[in-house]
Amino acid sequence: MSHEPQTEATATPDAVSPYLSVVVPAFNEEKRLGPSLKRMLTYFDSQPYSYEILVVSDGSTDGTEELVRRIAACRSQVRLLAYTPNRGKGHAVRYGILRAKGERLLFTDADLATxxxxxxxxxxxxxxxxxxxxxxxxxxxxxxxxxxxxxxxxxxxxxxxxxxxxxxxxxxxxxxGFKLFSRSxxxxxxxxxxxxxxxxxxxxxxxxxxxxxxxxxxxxxxxxxxxxxxxxxxxxxxxxxxxxxxxxxxxxxxxxxxxxxxxxx
Incomplete structure (x- = not known):
């Protein structure tokens, strides 16, 4: 199984693992992802725990990755993980989960239907x-x-x-598409x-x-x-x-x- 190198828009803020990691699989989600990330950031900023949001671009060909890079440049909690070609939602969620650093890990759909x-x-x-x-x-x-x-x-x-x-x-x-796991x-x-x-x-x-x-x-x-x-x-x-x-x-x-x-x- 081969991948192109992942891209990360920003490094983790510090060496301390966050309490929560949120994994968001995204395939050509340029139109829906911006409002969803804004809503997540607003909500988690009001919580008493640390967090990270990992957007996994599953071979996106639109402006998804550039959008996430722009947001991550201003918000250190946001990271972009990207690879090509498109492999499917299951692959994207697995890719993000296995790279997440939180004590608890949530995956949620990019449209925030939940x-x-x-x-x-x-x-x-x-x-x-x-x-x-x-x-x-x-x-x-x-x-x-x-x-x-x-x-x-x-x-x-x-x-x-x-x-x-x-x-x-x-x-x-x-x-x-809304599931929370202990890290183990x-x-x-x-x-x-x-x-x-x-x-x-x-x-x-x-x-x-x-x-x-x-x-x-x-x-x-x-x-x-x-x-x-x-x-x-x-x-x-x-x-x-x-x-x-x-x-x-x-x-x-x-x-x-x-x-x-x-x-x-």
Whole structure:
């Protein structure tokens, strides 16, 4: 597996690891990323803990990387990680998680479909002793401010039923892009992940629950559909179904961490 050299817009502020790392996978997100980063910075500046935001450009060809560089030049908490070519959301999240320095690691979608303020609900679960807390759009207490189209919503619910049957029973929503991990759980899981595309969430939860027996809390969150989804319903849907079956039939115990040209920092 080869990569072009990563680019980092700025170094970590100091040698002390931040309390929270936020990993944001981004593929051609120039239009949506600016407001999202501004909202995250405003929110985390008001919190009592230190943080870093790692934007992982997954082979972007628009102005995503230049946008992040400009913001990082003014805000030391922001770092850009970039590589080419495009490898998929799962690869981007894994790339960022394995380079994050925080005690807790969140990955969130660039569009902030789940508002960043919802992280407080996830933090409370880790405070209570859980290793992982995941946002859910399909539980009692979830608030869907703006729904997807009927077709996408139906397809998503059908996929989640299939996932519960085959891989992770008890999890209502594997695909919500808002998940918080302890550092130990994150590195144990993501160092063993293989799936690069949108089914990576299922692999992460399968490893967490069925292989390593981490404590996982599913938490109802606010969520609003954002236009511009990169998921192609038919192509990616079929790929995800196939991947779920592969996950169920793969032996994960004992596999080694993926070989990366860059040192994990």
């Amino acid at each position: 508002p960043i303020e919802e992280i407080e609900k996830l933090h409370s679960k880790l405070d209570a002793g859980y290793d992982i807390a995941i946002g859910s759009r399909d539980m009692l207490g979830s608030e869907l401010v703006k729904r997807q189209s009927w077709l996408r919503e139906t397809a998503g619910k059908t996929f989640n039923r299939f996932v519960r049957l085959i891989t992770v029973p008890g999890i209502h929503d594997t695909q919500c 759980a994150a590195h144990t899981i993501f160092s063993r992940c293989r799936i690069d595309h949108f089914a990576f969430d299922v692999e992460v939860l399968y490893l967490a629950i069925r292989v390593f027996e981490f404590r996982v809390a599913e938490v109802p969150v606010r969520w609003a559909h954002q236009e511009g989804s990169k998921v192609h319903l038919l192509r990616d849907g079929l790929r995800m179904v196939h991947a779920v079956w592969r996950i169920r039939t793969t032996r994960y115990r004992g596999i080694t961490a993926p070989s990366l040209e860059l040192p994990l920092q």
